[in-house]
Amino acid sequence: MLEVNGISTYYGNIQALHDVSLKVDEGEIITLIGANGAGKTTTLLSISGITQPKHGEILFRGEPVHRAKPERLVKDGLVQVPEGRHIFPYLTVAENLDLGAFLRKDKDRIRKDLEHVYDLFPRLAERRHQQGGTLSGGEQQMLAISRALMARPKLLLLDEPSLGLAPIIVQQIFEIIEKLNKEDGMTIFLVEQNANLALKIAHRGYVMETGRITLEDKAEKLLSNEDVRKAYLGI
Template sequence: MLKVKNVNVFYGNIQAIRDVSLEVNEGEIVTLIGANGAGKSTLLKTVSGLLKPKQGQIVYEGKTINGKAAQTIVKQGISHVPEGRRIFANMSVEENLELGAFLRKDKAGIREDMEKVYELFPRLLERLKQQAGTLSGGEQQMLAMGRALMARPRLLLLDEPSMGLAPLLVKTIFRIIEEINKTGTTILLVEQNANLALSIAHRAYVVETGRIVLSGSAEELTASEQVKMAYLGGH
């Protein structure tokens, strides 16, 4: 579904991504694990069109998408849940969700998807008219995910969904990520909590200083001594 081929990305003169190649097959959850500043978020931003690669190619469903505008990429079926949630704080929960469907015209479909979001995240239904900025961190994460789903993506990019959340909420969010995947949405996940990410992913890539240094099935990487020592607390 998604092929990233020899991609290089720079911030000014600083190279953030070096010759990265990876692929995501339809129906998979693929996770990128690695330390802070390794380039994982940069990679997601490059796939979603927020950053332009200097070299390399990004192919989605057989079409080259690098260099295209972010809104064009959303239209093609990729939604991005950014790190730090980035909800519209002074708008209501409902308005945030409606903005997720901004590019759509199918009113009946939008209503149907709203219902689906409320089924996944009942807490949002309880807080429909509330200002999004007054929600807890966990609720804001639910809203950011719900908003992305309103674009009806076939590929969902999730950046650090567990960041700053209480352990119990993290479990809930990850259970919902699995549910979203089971209903047919492919997921590329960036997550600090490597144990958790590997527990729900099909495959994984380890990113270090902008390069992919290891890849394999989630089971292989969970069993790898190198990964255990670096990312899984050495157990």
Template sequence: MTELLALDDVNVYYGPFHALRGNTLTVGEGEIVSLLGGNASGKSTTMKTILGLVRPRTGTVRFAGEDITQASTRRRVRAGIASVPEARRVFPEMTVDENLIAGAYTRRDKAGIAEDLDRMRTHFPRLAERRKQQAGTLSGGEQQMLAFARALMSRPRLVCMDEPTMGLSPKLVDQVLDEIVRINRELGVAVLFVEQQAELALSIASRGYVLATGAIVLQGTARELLDDPQIQEAYLGKAV
């Protein structure tokens, strides 16, 4: 599998606090990879590092073969990295269509944006039905679909998702996971997503990384991680 994203020996500090400790991870073209860990494990900092919101003190971040360690967030979006932030964070006072158009803020090809807007309406029929509705009035599941669609408006090669199932009912969680798989398979977009629920995350991922106190402590295929005694004890509630 062709490597799309690579973090190599990345160290991130917040002042004197060592937030990420020599982490190395990869995401291949068209791959779904999960990033697991509890609170304050370094998951969100890893995402922020990939998006350019924080910069590593040492180490490199590469995307599609290019060193983007010092690149701005805007440049990374143009290169093909999009994000679905934690708790959805749609623009509540804007309509569904206005939210989608905002996802294409780095683009200048009006015809292409219009084409992608139509494509999102086809891909997400519920959003098409609510295109003129304020985003803040949508259900939690609909807002998550809108956040997905908005990210896709930048025509990304990689989508980074931060806790996409947070605060959703079990039924909506299943819908969100199904949508991640559909985006990946139908559009060929790679996905890196943060999740605290290991069994859910590894049910759709090909590989995973486990973070603890800023360091990657486990990695492997989804099956390997699900069978690992440490994962079973820490995340699945099984005595080992």
């Protein structure tokens, strides 16, 4: 579904990514782990068209998209949930979800997807008329994910969904991510500092250090890799 081939991305004269290559097959959960500042978010921003790479190419469903605008990618089914959630705080839960479907015209399907989102996150259904900014951090993360789901993603990019959340909420969020993959068949690219949780639900994983992919393997093998355990799992 996604191929990233040798991309290098810069912020001004500072190179953030160095010849990064990875792939995501349809139906997989892929995780990208690494320390803070390793380049994980820049990788997602490069894929979603927000920060275009200077070199290399990105193919989404076989088509080159490394020069495409973000709104076109969303319409094509490549949708990102940003780090820090970035919901619209003065709009209600329902209005935030409506904006997730902004590019869609299939009104009947939108209504069904809204029902599905409320089934996944009953707390949002209870708070549908509440302003987004008054929700708890966990509820805002649920809203950010749900807003992305309203765009009907074929590939869902998740950037640090556990950031700043209580452990019990993190567990709930990860159970939903796994459910979206197993029951809805959604392909997911997960960037996450909580390497232990991410690798437990992923099929394959990549390790990033200072803007470079340094290791890739099946998730269970990365979980048992001694270097990964020492560096990222605290073991």
